[in-house]
Amino acid sequence: MIERVTVTLPIHPLKGVELPVARFIRSQDGRRYVDVEHPPG
16 A cells, blocks of 8 residues: 655645655546645645
8 A cells, every 4th residue: 555655746836745645535437536644834
């Protein structure tokens, strides 16, 4: 199971930041998402 992910979107303000995974989500239309914990602040 994946425990951490790294933001890779070049324009995202948290690019390069590794974040802990809170949960995995699958929408009703089948799309998959990862819910992560935001760092303090």
